[in-house]
Amino acid sequence: MMTLLLLVSAFAAGALNAVAGGGSFLTFPALMMAGVPPVNANATSTVAVSPGALASAFGYRRELRTIGQSINLPLMIGISLVGGLAGALLLLWTPERLFEAIVPWLLLFATALFAAGPTVSAYARKHFTMGQTSLMVLQFLIAVYGGYFGGGIGILMLALLGVFGLTDLNAMNGMKTLLSGCLNAIAVVAFVAGGAVYWHEAIIMTVAAVAGGYVGASVARRIPGPVLRKFVIVVGCLMTVYFFVN
Known part of the structure; x- marks a missing residue:
């Protein structure tokens, strides 16, 4: 039963990440429900979804030029x-009990960020400007958060690039996908070196996530974007409530 939960959540996460983002709202809670400790669940979830992110970045190579x-x-x-x-090292150094206590708050923050993402991006583009130095500093902070937990980093990066002045959404998505893939990849190296990955679960979910990215995305693209966003938000809210209660 737990294997089926991991397969379904990872497949759906792969499809969501290819279209709307928010796949970690499915994989991270699924791993915890399967009995994986919080820090290990976060590390294993990162391992599972990383290949799909880098594969997606390759599809944006023309825009990235x-x-x-x-x-x-x-x-x-x-x-x-x-x-x-x-961020990954900070996670590995965080005591298990402390991370377990802040998991609901991280989920709440990520869900609120995902829900308010378009509004935040539009407001930031209208009221703020930034130069290269500010862009680099803020990207570093986003990357630290991404290595530590990662929920909602796509929204943060798109908002940052919009404030910087980029307007080509495809190019912005390409850069967001490439940068998140890179920071996840280096986080995976740290998690593997730190022995934080549950490999049985990681392998199952990686295969399912890749399949979801290639097969599920073709189905998900037929569903209106706002519907997918609402689905991710509802899942995030349910998972946040579940972990606050438990």
């Missing part, structure tokens, strides 16, 4: 790698 004219892409990647590693 044009974005280098306004942003130092290699530097952004480097900053994301350093921040992702710092």
Whole structure:
């Protein structure tokens, strides 16, 4: 029964990440429900969804060539790698009981961020401006959060790039996908080196997530975007309530 839960959640997460994002709202709680400790569940969830993110970034390679004219892409990647590693190490150093206590708050923050994402992005673009230095500093902070937990980092990155002045949504999505894939990849290295990954569960979910990204996305694209967003928000709310209660 638990194996089926992991398969279904990872498959759905792969499809969601390819279209709307928010897949970690499914994989992380599923692992905890399967009895994986919180820190290990977060690490294992990151391992499971990372291949799909990097595969998606490859699909944006044409848009990424044009974005280098306004942003130092290699530097952004480097900053994301350093921040992702710092966040992952911070997670590994967090006592299990402390992380278990803050899990509901992290889920609440990520759900609220996902729900308010479009509004936050529009407000930030209208009222703020930033230069290269501010962009790099804020990207580092987002990467640290991404390596530590990761829920809602796509929304944060899109808002950041919008405030910086980018307007091509495909290019922004490409950069967001590449940077999140990079920081997740370096976090995976840290989690593996730290022995935090539950490999049986990780392998099951990685296969299902990749299948979901390739097969499920074709089905998910036929569902209106707002419906998918509402589904992710509802799941996030239910998981937040569940972990507050338990």
